[in-house]
Amino acid sequence: MSHALTLMVQGTTSDAGKSTLVAGLARALRRRGLRVAPFKPQNMALNSAVTADGGEIGRAQALQALAAGVAPHTDFNPVLLKPSSDVGAQVIIHGRAVANLSARDYHAYKPTAMAAVMQSWHRLAGAYDAVLVEGAGSPAEINLRDRDIANMGFAEAADVPVVLVADIDRGGVFAHLVGTLELLSPSEQARVRGFVINRFRGDLGLLRPGLDWLEARTGRPVFGVLPYLHGLFLDAEDAVADTAADVAAAEGALRVVAPVFPRISNHTDLDALRLHPAVDFRWVGPGQEIPPADLVVLPGSKSVQADLAWLRAQGWEAAIRRHLRYGGKLIGICGGFQMLGREVADPHGVEGAPGSTAGLGLLDMRTVLEREKRLDNVRGHLTLEGEPGVAGYEIHMGVSSGPATEEAPAAVLQCADGGVRTDGARSADDQILGTYVHGLFDAPAALAALLAWAGGQAAAPVDLAARREADLDRLADAVEAHVDLHALFGGRLRP
Known part of the structure; x- marks a missing residue:
């Protein structure tokens, strides 16, 4: 296992808050003086960014690099899939397009993609103080378990601990967490350290009985409950953003x-x-x-x-x-x-x-x-x-x-x-x-x-870069206030 501080954030669903939590953690660890690298083994997204080494990665990893204060690099997202149809995608390895493959052909290609993932992983683990890994979708997607490189397949190969994040705002948060855990293999379950609940609004005291039940039922702690951050602006990974961060237009706009x-x-x-x-x-x-x-x-x-x-x-x-x-x-x-x-x-x-x-x-x-x-x-x-x-x-x-x-x-x-x-x-x-x-x-x-x-x-100018930085700081403030970072990182994070 690497000497770098490592943690993989997996989600119970798509859009559960994986990218957001990794970005917040990256900024929080940067504040502690750590050199942090974000890492997403495999990403499927049509929003991408150009890296300092002249390649292409998912936009979410470029945002996480900004949160960490490092230049985006192709190792941060070694496998990027850009869908060109409902059953096919352009395959980008280490920042360069290598093929257009159907879903079935890509499944056969996965061992080659996994080799690229592990090359990037070893480089990052040897060069940074901390590596924050983001999963894709859910680790409990049974049809995708074979040759998985995006979630537990990577976590097992790299021997990294996992935290599960779930979005309480969409409902069913306890079913999401317990169900996801139950569908994992015994070895995969063993590496799940605990949970983070995202986008909570309301009285935390009313949620406490549910958290106590979850911890008793699974034997794992809830490391934190992140509040719903209204108007938070972060670059969307793929889906067209909703209007949560939009500004009301003035008359005559x-x-x-x-x-x-x-x-x-x-x-x-x-x-x-x-x-x-x-x-x-x-x-x-x-x-x-x-x-x-x-x-x-x-x-x-x-x-x-x-x-x-x-x-x-x-x-x-x-x-x-x-x-x-x-x-x-x-x-x-x-x-x-x-x-x-x-x-x-x-x-x-x-x-x-x-x-x-x-x-x-x-x-x-x-x-x-x-x-x-x-x-x-x-x-x-x-x-x-x-x-x-x-x-x-x-x-x-x-x-x-x-x-x-x-x-x-x-x-x-x-x-x-x-x-x-x-x-x-x-x-x-x-x-x-x-x-x-x-x-x-x-x-x-x-x-x-x-x-x-x-x-x-x-009208007054809009400085998108300044807004992005301010919201990353706001996100990191929430992570530090509402998540037990010392416990989350297994006691390895110094105050």
């Missing part, structure tokens, strides 16, 4: 809408809009009416051609053309940018069968999907008035070119060799802007300039 593609990717790009008091932001899901808006944003997509077909089927193409006729503004980011051109060609079958799809034809350009993915952290400036600075990242397999990108780019970006290159495009009538830069709205100056371009009213 800029109306912004965005479609929820079936394979929406990196939708965290729009978090700054959701949080802005001068923006009335709405996600529009399948079958929902498309409301009038001042600004339409087409977000990223893992399957551009399929999501473009969905967009048309939902009536968005006609709605966008009507929106533009009435003077509205339109922004496309990454996959959404590709949709704005004349054609999206996939000669190598990157997203499915080789072929091409007609784009919306709003920008004079053509996109060709290539085999190699572009991964890059970028910074530069937008070509809007005042040339506001922008910083973000690129994750895409397409190259877009044509008069639109050559004559009126959306941004000028710095290159690693000290030169510059252009990115994206703006329409001749200046109603449309497209870019490959994820994080387009994150920098306060860029956000203000884009809102002004879209016709928004002046």
